Amino acid sequence: NAGVTQTPKFQVLKTGQSMTLQCAQDMNHNSMYWYRQDPGMGLRLIYYSASEGTTDKGEVPNGYNVSRLNKREFSLRLESAAPSQTSVYFCATHETSGFSNQPQHFGDGTRLSIL
């Protein structure tokens, strides 16, 4: 049971390049999330998707786009990477049907460096 799988695990980009971070889940959860984690700042929500076909902005959406094409997959795209986007990116899932008292589950993260 893989849970939440993120690819790639590491990536180095040059300023201005674009790339897509992929996230796939086999937990059949409705909601999926993208966070970034920076030293001393905890996790900050970039975008989330409450269900297939819907997406919403989180706390720090600027410079990112997302796509939720099906229930399993939620991708995060950097159109023109900037050094300020150097971070560790985490994807998470959450079951939101019924009572909202289920734990969040995380992938292992993508470590992204932008030069």
Added chain:
Amino acid sequence: KQEVTQIPAALSVPEGENLVLNCSFTDSAIYNLQWFRQDPGKGLTSLLLIQSSQREQTSGRLNASLDKSSGRSTLYIAASQPGDSATYLCAVYGQNFVFGPGTRLSVLP
């Protein structure tokens, strides 16, 4: 806007000690609070989830309490071991998840 803080930011204790990590939040309108463990270079592992109607949850040597009215939660770790060394984060779930910055714990052999 919900804000979550954690005290202390870092903690170093000798093996065998009991310890308490603190989490505070500003908006008591939450569904639940979750404690996570994060090892260096790894993702987050869920430790305990306390529903808003609960006062505490226990798992092995871990006990988490929740006082929603005062906006506080504590994570109690009994008989600490070097393997407990990690960063511990709390997150509250209301309109969305909001995370604290974490407490970095070192348990010395």
